[in-house]
Amino acid sequence: MKPIAIFRHSPGEGPGYFATFLDRESLPWRLFKVDEGEFPPASPAEFSGLCFMGGPMSVNDELPWIPAALALIRAADAAGIPVIGHCLGGQLMAKAFGGTVGRNPVKEIGWGEVAATGAAEAADWLGDTRRFEAFHWHGETFSLPPGATRILGSEHCTNQAFLRGPHLAMQCHVEMTPTMIESWCGHWAAEGVPASASVQTPAEMQAGMDGRIAAMRAVADRLYARWTRGLKA
Numbered sequence: 193m194k195p196i197a198i199f200r201h202s203p204g205e206g207p208g209y210f211a212t213f214l215d216r217e218s219l220p221w222r223l224f225k226v227d228e229g230e231f232p233p234a235s236p237a238e239f240s241g242l243c244f245m246g247g248p249m250s251v252n253d254e255l256p257w258i259p260a261a262l263a264l265i266r267a268a269d270a271a272g273i274p275v276i277g278h279c280l281g282g283q284l285m286a287k288a289f290g291g292t293v294g295r296n297p298v299k300e301i302g303w304g305e306v307a308a309t310g311a312a313e314a315a316d317w318l319g320d321t322r323r324f325e326a327f328h329w330h331g332e333t334f335s336l337p338p339g340a341t342r343i344l345g346s347e348h349c350t351n352q353a354f355l356r357g358p359h360l361a362m363q364c365h366v367e368m369t370p371t372m373i374e375s376w377c378g379h380w381a382a383e384g385v386p387a388s389a390s391v392q393t394p395a396e397m398q399a400g401m402d403g404r405i406a407a408m409r410a411v412a413d414r415l416y417a418r419w420t421r422g423l424k425a
Contacts, residue, residue, distance in 0.1 A: 194240040195220040201247030208367035236268040240423040244281025274358035274422040282361035286334030296333040302392025314343035326364035348390040358422035366412040
């Protein structure tokens with residue numbers, strides 16, 4: 193099988209558990225280190241799927257690689273190659289498909305419950321899971337692009353995930369590992385917001401972390417498994 197292309201936009205926001213899942217399923221993948229100047233390829237033809245990770249930038253920033261990433265997502269869609277996005281990656285997908293990305297009403301940082309919508313597609317991808325605790329770290333959010341179906345939402349962010357054909361875009365971070373969370377907590381003060389209903393402190397984020405991650409991974413396994421069913425041979 194052709195490899196899955198994974199795009200990293202920040203050194204601390206790598207593929208995490210997504211790579212662990214792919215390795216366990218013996219699915220090949222290649223990492224593009226966009227943060228080190230590695231541009232997205234012009235064509236998705238050499239890949240069975242595309243995965244876009246998070247990052248501290250905005251998709252509305254004038255960065256040289258963003259137009260290339262948007263064009264690649266649209267080319268993958270035209271070729272029937274599935275795309276999956278985490279946080280910034282989901283925002284890139286929304287913008288590529290004709291949606292918008294702007295400021296969320298509040299910053300959402302830490303663990304928070306997300307809920308499945310009543311859409312039939314939500315049950316197809318999530319099974320019996322109606323609610324689960326996901327990890328969040330964002331100040332912006334996406335609108336639903338044309339042809340998309342919302343499958344997850346939360347109290348502080350209406351659009352937590354959407355489907356569009358074989359593509360899955362997420363605002364939340366289901367790929368987190370304990371090491372990633374500990375690292376990100378070091379940037380908490382730089383966010384410049386106090387603890388609130390939507391923002392946890394580093395201590396709150398790391399409390400009971402192993403159990404929380406295990407529970408989230410059960411959902412991630414189902415989402416990732418469903419997404420990989422669409423991989424292009």
